[in-house]
Amino acid sequence: MTWFLSHLDDVGVFLAWHVYLSAVPLVLGLAIALPLGYLARRYRWLYPPLILGTGLLYTIPSLAIFILLPLLLGTQILDPINVLVAMTVYTIALLVRTVADGLAAVPDEVLLSATAMGYKRFSRLLRVELPLAVPVIAAGLRVAAVSNVSIVSVAAIIGVSQLGSLFTDGFARAFLAPIVVGIVACVLLALALDLLILAAGRALTPWLRNRRAS
Amino acid sequence: MIEFDSVTKEYPDGTVAVGDLSLRAPTGEITVLVGPSGCGKTTSLRMINRMIEPTSGTITIDGEDSGSVDPARLRRGIGYVIQHAGLFPHRTIVQNIMTVPTLLGWDGGKAKARAMELMERVGLDPAFADRYPNQLSGGQQQRVGVARALAADPPVMLMDEPFSAVDPVVREGLQDEFLRLQSEMGKTIVFVTHDIDEAVKLGDRIAVLDVGGRLAQIASPAVLLAEPASDMVADFVGRDRGYRALAFTGGQVRADDEPTVPLGASVEDARAAAGGARWLLVLDEEGRPAGWVEPAKMAAPASADFLNRGGTVARADGSLRQALDAALSSPSGRGVLVSPDGALIGTVPAGRVVEAIEAERVHRTEGGAS
Structure with a gap:
């Protein structure tokens, strides 16, 4: 506890980096997964390769990807951009299937009536399909958020500082306090992101509340 | 008037859903398409608003070839009601009814006033306006479906088994109210059903389709019941057609005084x-x-x-x-x-x-x- 209080500033900076490195990829990943998921839903033949392909990305060990990316992107090994890109890739891996399945869960008669009312394809997607896919997409996003918070900490090994740095620091000095603080901070951050997405999902789906209320 | 002129729908695998169909749905009348499953009645209906494109032949609506109109624009001018209503679960009742006026760019206040007026006309409590579809019964949802189709006052309405998913008592009430509404509005309606009783009750004209989308007979209900054109039509119309035809026979009977x-x-x-x-x-x-x-x-x-x-x-x-x-x-x-x-x-x-x-x-x- 005394260690935590005396290193409050350091922990704060690590936390800020951790939020940045795990949350920004969540947004970027979602932005890229939406069109990919839509394509997988729209063109049936694309579904298996897209889902399998993006799914395989998730099996690449994070350490390997952190080290490989600078070679592919021509960036410095310490550049946080590598971590951002890597986490975005993982988010995409988790969300493409979620988006495709979320869109597939929209009832056929709703699609049919939307088309019959005179919605064009894109506005139907925007106004009808995506709002109805929100519960499924939000559930996938929660998994991705927690997964990101956990994987980002590995980046401490390649020297990109965030809460994971507390683990490497603690290990190097055989000192337990920073490790405990790091774990607690990670869990709290994951919980906070999870609740945030849950709340946003609820706010976007008012029709799922008050079922059959009088 | 909606006119089918030798319309055929053939799928790539060679299945003919609708074969050389020619028929007219006169302005201001209810034309019912009825037939066994696989007779192409829903396919025919969906070709009118180009949800399905015909392989050959033309469909004209009041003289205009529907194939020459932008599909989205065409559909905004045609009311459409389906089984299970197909309401948007994420929109309130009033928002659902406002769908087409909103797509047409109506002013929000005007669209809402119109929606409230329609709720009343189809017999929905205005207190439902801000509820979501999952808070309504099947019959109420179907009323919303009808109100939504009527919102922009389209001259033409397409209805695909709109009342078949609700229980018989509710269905009868919806049918009666639909007939009352139609007597006030005089829309040109094409109505699909597999239920001959519903066809006889609602139709001004009934087109019986046979498997493969061939027109077996088109006639008024009374004529259809009295003079079926083929064995297929006679079978489909059913055994008690003689009795049911009496529904179209008016006549004076002298009543006795009853203590x-x-x-x-x-x-x-x-x-x-x-x-x-x-x-x-x-x-x-x-x-x-x-x-x-x-x-x-x-x-x-x-x-x-x-x-x-x-x-x-x-x-x-x-x-x-x-x-x-x-x-x-x-x-x-x-x-x-x-x-x-x-x-x-x-x-x-x-x-x-x-x-x-x-x-x-x-x-x-x-x-x-x-």
């Missing part, structure tokens, strides 16, 4: 009124038939609890089918006839209704011959 007592009448009064007859008709406070009693078995004044309500009641100005049914279902064998406001006019025995039916038939066939 009655009011609800609450004493045993003595009832026995005196019946004058030895086994059954006696009881009227409610408004003079409407409430049911029958057997005065000989009465132990207490006539109360609503022990009335026999087995008999149906027919409007004196209604069809002979109703009158015959009233007579056949009445425990006394005397069918109860009422005025449009439900007040008792008198009773008629089944034999006299049958005589009226026969007289009507002779009148019709001789009228047709001359």
